Amino acid sequence: IEETYSQYRHYMQKEIFEQPCAIQNTIAGRLQSDFIDLSELGENINILFSKVQHVQIIACGTSYHSAMISRFWLEKLANLPCDIEIASEFRYRELVVRPGSLLITISQSGETADTLAALRLTKNYSGYLGSLTICNTEHSTLVRESDFALITYAGSEISVASTKTFTAQLTLMLILITYIARIRGMEHVIFHQIIRTIEKLPRSIEQILSLEKEIKILANKFIHKKHALFLGRGSLLPIAMEGALKLKETAYIHAEAYAAGELKHGPLALINDDIPVIVIVANDYLINKVKSNIEEVHARGGKLYIFAEQNTGFIQCKNINITLLPKTEPIIAPIIYAVPMQMLAYYIAVVKGNNVDQPRHLAKSVTVE
Numbered sequence: 001i002e003e004t005y006s007q008y009r010h011y012m013q014k015e016i017f018e019q020p021c022a023i024q025n026t027i028a029g030r031l032q033s034d035f036i037d038l039s040e041l042g043e044n045i046n047i048l049f050s051k052v053q054h055v056q057i058i059a060c061g062t063s064y065h066s067a068m069i070s071r072f073w074l075e076k077l078a079n080l081p082c083d084i085e086i087a088s089e090f091r092y093r094e095l096v097v098r099p100g101s102l103l104i105t106i107s108q109s110g111e112t113a114d115t116l117a118a119l120r121l122t123k124n125y126s127g128y129l130g131s132l133t134i135c136n137t138e139h140s141t142l143v144r145e146s147d148f149a150l151i152t153y154a155g156s157e158i159s160v161a162s163t164k165t166f167t168a169q170l171t172l173m174l175i176l177i178t179y180i181a182r183i184r185g186m187e188h189v190i191f192h193q194i195i196r197t198i199e200k201l202p203r204s205i206e207q208i209l210s211l212e213k214e215i216k217i218l219a220n221k222f223i224h225k226k227h228a229l230f231l232g233r234g235s236l237l238p239i240a241m242e243g244a245l246k247l248k249e250t251a252y253i254h255a256e257a258y259a260a261g262e263l264k265h266g267p268l269a270l271i272n273d274d275i276p277v278i279v280i281v282a283n284d285y286l287i288n289k290v291k292s293n294i295e296e297v298h299a300r301g302g303k304l305y306i307f308a309e310q311n312t313g314f315i316q317c318k319n320i321n322i323t324l325l326p327k328t329e330p331i332i333a334p335i336i337y338a339v340p341m342q343m344l345a346y347y348i349a350v351v352k353g354n355n356v357d358q359p360r361h362l363a364k365s366v367t368v369e
């Protein structure tokens with residue numbers, strides 16, 4: 001997986017481009033032609049999963065955005081209620097543990113102080129069925145202290161801003177949730193369709209990476225911007241949030257992400273031609289809703305940068321820039337659409353001359369509170 005660094009300018013660029021391989025490594029051995037193999041979790045895992053009535057996911061930073069998307073999948077595919085929370089908040093609340101709750105932590109490093117403290121806190125409560133971590137670092141404290149662990153084999157990530165470990169986390173969560181869903185009665189046909197869809201991920205991400213030139217050109221339009229607004233709905237709202245986080249971390253541009261349906265409750269007042277509005281659109285059941293949100297921005301003179309799937313009917317015109325993305329199954333759209341957001345932030349940071357891999361004031365692993 002460790003491609004030679006010399007062909008890239010920064011680790012962040014290298015890690016963005018390693019994503020097809022990182023995902024392939026995460027899938028390998030787990031996705032079989034007609035079943036999912038999670039025997040690494042031990043032989044009693046199916047009994048545990050069949051008892052699960054609720055999932056509590058805890059994470060920080062980019063890993064928290066994985067948690068948000070996982071909630072959509074847990075509800076949609078496994079019909080399981082799920083709560084997600086940022087570890088630094090969770091650890092200071094009086095917990096009310098739901099019956100049959102499985103605790104899942106998500107972390108690249110496995111050493112984030114707040115996530116570890118949250119895990120340790122749950123051990124004081126008897127209600128949890130068990131704890132499982134999705135982690136990229138096999139020999140980490142989080143892996144050691146959790147009952148179960150699934151490792152994302154994304155390889156080491158050097159750049160402070162997470163990229164390949166995010167899409168690997170999402171891939172692994174989708175595999176896990178599909179596995180749990182099958183135990184809980186997901187139809188065979190749907191189960192197979194999802195396996196086929198996950199298998200296509202590395203190839204789909206390769207296609208997205210070929211947008212590099214286009215996104216590089218687009219990045220020049222952002223260098224003098226002080227603010228940006230990211231909009232998304234459904235499972236792409238967390239991708240809007242991830243896009244905004246990447247832009248803050250690496251390009252030092254104040255960026256906010258909003259649920260597009262919430263525009264009229266405040267952010268519309270901000271719209272002018274100096275704040276780029278980035279919208280991420282999938283071809284799913286929410287497309288017409290997003291289109292009317294886009295119209296709300298356009299009608300007020302906003303400058304839109306739309307990332308949308310081909311054949312969704314968007315037309316480039318004054319104040320509307322379209323970046324066309326390859327056709328994708330809606331279930332994996334968040335994994336694939338994360339990549340153009342990473343590339344956009346990366347190239348803006350590069351043209352601004354920022355220290356991309358080591359952004360000011362930030363650390364790769366936050367091991368103190």
Ligand code: G6P
Nearest residue numbers: 060061062063107108109112162
């Ligand atoms: C830091 C890193 C982020 C990361 C977050 C959570 O803020 O800069 O990239 O998402 O910690 O880290 P973890 O290792 O727990 O995923």
